[in-house]
Amino acid sequence: MNAGRPELSGTFGAVSSTHWLSSAAAMSVLERGGNAFDAAAAAGFVLQVVEPHFNGLGGDVPIVSYSAATQSVQVVCGQGPMPQAATIERFRSLGLEHIPGSGLLPAVVPGAFGAWMRMLAEHGTLPLADVLDHAIGYAENGFPLLAGAADAIEVLAPLFETEWTESGRVYLPDGRPPKAGALFRTPALATTYKRLLREAATAGGGREAQIAAAERAFYQGFVAEAIDSFVSSTAVLDATGRHHKGLLTGQDMADWRATVESPSSLSYRGLTVHKPGPWSQSPVFLQQLALLEGFDLHGMGLDSAEYIHTVTECAKLAFADREAWYGDPDHSDVPLDVLLSPAYTAARRALVEDKAAEVLRPGSPEGRTPFIPEQSAVDWPVADGSWMSQLANGLPTVVKATAARNDTCTIVVADRFGNLVAAVPSGGWLKSSPVVPGLGLSLGTRGQTMTLQEGHANSVGPGRRPRTTLSPSLVTKDGKPFMAFGTPGGDRQDQWTLGFFLAAVDFGLGLQAATETLAFHTDHFSASFTPHESRPKVLAVERNCDPEVIEELRSRGHDVEPAAEYSLGKVCAVAVDEKAGLLRAAASPRGRQTYAACR
Template sequence: MNWGRPQLSGTFGAVSSTHWLPSAAAMSVLEKGGNAFDAAAAAGFVLQVVEPHFNGLGGDVPIVSYRAATGRVQVVCGQGPTPRAATIGAVKQLGLHQIPGSGLLPAVVPGAFGAWMRMLAEHGTLPLTKILDHAIGYAENGFPLLPGAADAIEVMAPLFETEWPESARVYLPNGRPPAAGSRFRNPVLAETYKQLLREATAVPGGREAQIAAAEKAFYQGFVADAIDSFVSTTEVLDATGHRNKGLLTGQDLADWQAPVEESAHLSYGDWTVHKPGPWSQSPVFLQQLALLGGFDLRSMGLGSADYIHTVAECAKLAFADREAWYGDPDHGDVPLETLLSPAYTAERRTLIEAKAAATLRPGSPGGRHPHVPEHVADSVPPAREHWMNQIRNGLPTVVRAAEARTDTCTVVVADRFGNMVAAVPSGGWLKSSPVIPGAGFSLGTRAQTMTLEEGHPNSFGPRRRPRSTLSPSLVLKDGKPVLAFGTPGGDRQDQWTLGFFLAVAEFGLDLQAATETLAFHTDHFAASFTPHESRPKALVVERNCDPEVVEDLRTRGHEVELVPEFSLGKVCAVGADPERELLLAAASPRGRQTYAMAR
């Protein structure tokens, strides 16, 4: 199937996101005189409203951006840390071998609001009212409910009715699940946004003072109080089959502010790719590029068996290093410089053979011994309800057999001033944690990605950032931003976006055509989300792959699983063409939901 969407181009602004309403909000903000930072934030808050099954106000977001005025790339880390009370012993004393993927035990500090506020304070131009008014309008007046959200609510409705009553009040209007496409409202969430604005606008001073006041209201005021009151007094049924309290407190929120960091980056030909650091999985994108730099991909041909095999085998090596070495660098030994070094990469590249690798092979950077956590599943009673099987899987989506799962959100923006922003919001999913009474949103459950084994960079512990799967990308050429992109997809993000980037960088496709190329990924390594399953040698490929290529891959030892065509990922991208002085936008047709705009 040839979807054949055009690459969009313009001179004023370019936007792409995983939902048409946030894209429209972002363009509206640009038209009101805002810049890319203002527009991305406005879209981010609308995403919290219209994709509640994929992200929320209680979730997290990494943001990578380029500011024309300074000529610098920076990362705002909106991955909130674990609570002070987060210890391995606190979880193990419950008889658990894993941190459950649902409930309150895996809850971390909500980082998304602080990250958007930090970015706006430093780089935005518009008052906070103009940033939040779109989200407030959709939460208060309604929006068409996505089929995926309606599906999740319907499946989880019995749990909401019997165990999570505040979720029932928000998501079961009139006592029943809303239909897909129906006009859905979340007035409680709208009131939370409005109260944040009321407290912001009550302080004297300009926009910076108001942003600081809104942040204080969230992390030290009424939002933190609501979270503290609920988590400290409520036992919640979770994936264990039991009711457990959480560890998060209002003080944990008060102690946190979104940090700004230098990016992790790597040169690939004429391109310099910037990513968040190893507290996310993002550097696996760079490790894959470093490995692939030693192969002549162009001569292999896009979508050929040689190409797919080589890319998949490089992914296996990069993700093996993720399993052994990635985590919060403030609390563990993460030798990222060595992992990206030419000598280490060359050594690792020799492991790629003509046959598919069958085992996980992490490296030994600087002679260090790799530590890959062992994932021991907890014994749980048989599930009598379908929703119990769902909350035992930590993914935000309702999991169905033989379904290509995409989750999370993306927004990317480029403006006429030369700024560019890429963000991948997630967390706070309606499926995984109950709604906070009076707040209208759920907490994020990202701590489930951590291990209960001591001594690993991603070990569970106080005030540590869980290793996130969220992975936005920003690319420079000759020191200027030319590309920003991201996709939903959990562990698979840095494989699906890699295919997009290689289609542009190696094969010269325009942005839209690159989003429509054949997608594939390997599930060779342990999933970040509970129950942390892996499928060694598995290679998932869209069904429109050439049958001869599929057969060739199978002869090489790959266990090829075919999924429906155009079903893997939802890449969103914006770019800049300095020679023609144009801004570019593209959105994958997958999911019939992403939307790009340029003018």
């Protein structure tokens, strides 16, 4: 493992992402004269091509950014909602207790393209053709296939050959799974990107008009038409072992547009941390910080047993509140202000004891009764062959017997103009749903995170955003840009990035060193992805942890599960060092493909 990477610094631009080609594309766009918004979007489209097992054009993305022009932070919500036909009754009529994590039933409106377009229209500077240039080039001319993508394709090849045949046409060139490292092309996806550009150019007008035209072509034109036709007419095999058509329509797509929102924010140690709202899990990061501010973390010592125990117990409390209270605030009353209030936090902090909590303990903001939906075991059949068992698990890539599930992607960019962008793209991965004929993309299946039980903030309903795990972070200091970061990792994102943040802020580590500190997490609560398993008291810790610390954690009642060294998370980070006049970039060595660039 190549830990001890150098921290990168410069004055022109700083980039970090979960793939070296994405980072290179972002820096190239900055070199062309683009800003951080242009660069982040270009990197995002490249990730759709080169990490197809983690995200795609049919997926989702939340984006949090600081604009030097407006001197403000905003969130672009690229989490598409459930279709209008998605009711609890509709799913129950199919004999379902859970929404499957694969196929067409959990498909939501693809939000990533609209989110990138909304951001570019408001803050970008380059023509759309320049932003899409790198993604088109890799899709058309090829890119070296990651080992993780090759593994996923190989496991799923029987499914692609017999059931999801359009996926077979895309991912099984010459009828065989491609090898890791081989030059791999996705010409159908390149054709979709190029047609979006052609329709934008045909519309005429300036840069903003062409971006709007490309968005119309996606949500009201040929992309929406192809999705509508496929979903309404094709019953596909999913995790239930049965064939189902989907609920998503072209009208659902036409009715949606990415929204721009104010962030959820919290002050911590003189910094202000900004996150997406409770339609994501993001506020658990803020709740953890609020709880931890009442402890002397520095006095405990970084990676000591007391430090790991305290951080873990606060995570349990914050995630218990996520389970009870988070959901789409446009359709539910989410008491986030109370959950972040000093009085509520102090009462919750008092629950942290020397011993590990054994049960999930959600709070009662303003005396409300918490409600955590029961997660009954799924009884879907698992056919012979590992590909069917993979469908039963809603995580993006092939599930192996490891605590390290570093799915999803991340992009963070800082530019010389004072802009800062953080995005965590996901959804629409190759395992989620069959490729839509003629488009080269799969639909996102975020609907699986919702419950079919009535009365919860995250209950299924028409037009509701499913609670996403995607969680980018942006930090300001005295109202100015300071830091942006994110990581893949599903439910664990806001634990792995928390460890990075505390290492940098409470312990003064440099940006790169902070990405390389010991990582750990708890799975005490139900997973967002099917089959929604929980592992009470389990604490996963990388094996480079001091053995004496592990023994003390066990004595405190934690069920410690050793994970491979440097295996948990892939934190990407950039920072603005105003005092030194420098931009900084860092990338965790975990995963061996996360890279930063700076000049």
